[in-house]
Amino acid sequence: xxxxxxxxxSLAVSLGERATISCKSSQSVLYSSNNKNYLAxxxxxxxxxxxxxxxxxxxxxSGVPDRFRGSGSGTDFTLTISSLQAEDVAVYYCQQYYxxxxxxxxxTKVEIK
Amino acid sequence: QVxxxxxxxxxxxxSETLSLTCTVSGVSITTYYWSWIRQPPGKGLEWIGxxxxxxxxxxxxxxxxxxxxxxxxxxxxxxxxxxSVTAADMAVYYCARVSGSGNGFFDFWGQGTLVTVST
Numbered sequence: 001x002x003x004x005x006x007x008x009x010s011l012a013v014s015l016g017e018r019a020t021i022s023c024k025s026s027q028s029v030l031y032s033s034n035n036k037n038y039l040a041x042x043x044x045x046x047x048x049x050x051x052x053x054x055x056x057x058x059x060x061x062s063g064v065p066d067r068f069r070g071s072g073s074g075t076d077f078t079l080t081i082s083s084l085q086a087e088d089v090a091v092y093y094c095q096q097y098y099x100x101x102x103x104x105x106x107x108t109k110v111e112i113k
Numbered sequence: 114q115v116x117x118x119x120x121x122x123x124x125x126x127x128s129e130t131l132s133l134t135c136t137v138s139g140v141s142i143t144t145y146y147w148s149w150i151r152q153p154p155g156k157g158l159e160w161i162g163x164x165x166x167x168x169x170x171x172x173x174x175x176x177x178x179x180x181x182x183x184x185x186x187x188x189x190x191x192x193x194x195x196x197s198v199t200a201a202d203m204a205v206y207y208c209a210r211v212s213g214s215g216n217g218f219f220d221f222w223g224q225g226t227l228v229t230v231s232t
């Protein structure tokens with residue numbers, strides 16, 4: 001299984017400031033034949049299902065604000081929220097879809113400082 | 114628009130079989146892969162498995178011996194059965210659509226249903 005490890009487990013950021021979440025995979029999720037990273041980011045608010053924000057490591061889902069940015073390749077990935085808004089308080093998960101079993105990171109809780 | 118809705122008993126006794134159904138609307142179930150994912154209270158997400166309309170499946174090895182996912186194209190539904198449940202199987206169970214041709218992310222999710230395992 002590919003183990004996904006996120007850091008930190010939680011972080012508190014002031015409104016308008018930057019939030020950065022790291023996700024590392026135990027093996028590369030870059031598929032060489034198409035040069036795509038099989039990595040997605042999800043946002044989960046309390047009582048709601050996860051919602052995809054980013055896929056292919058850096059492609060923003062339709063309707064997702066451009067303050068959310070995904071970057072990285074291979075085994076190291078980052079989700080950046082450039083200017084934290086109150087509605088961004090949530091738990092964020094990375095997930096690999098390179099192979100099965102599909103696996104998720106443990107989650108990073110983002111709060112307002 | 115694409116919508117998924119889980120249904121089934123919210124309470125299952127230990128050692129019995131958990132059974133859930135996901136009803137899909139807004140898209141034919143024959144055009145995508147479909148998955149089950151669960152989340153124990155206060156914990157992270159665990160992929161259970163997926164199914165294609167042809168009946169082809171792929172299960173998480175950690176659950177494979179106890180899991181069956183099936184599909185009913187006439188009803189636009191797919192189902193989950195998990196046998197011999199224990200307290201460790203208590204979770205919110207989500208159904209989700211797999212984007213692309215099976216090797217994609219989860220782009221649409223149901224609201225989830227909490228299954229409690231208790232006598």
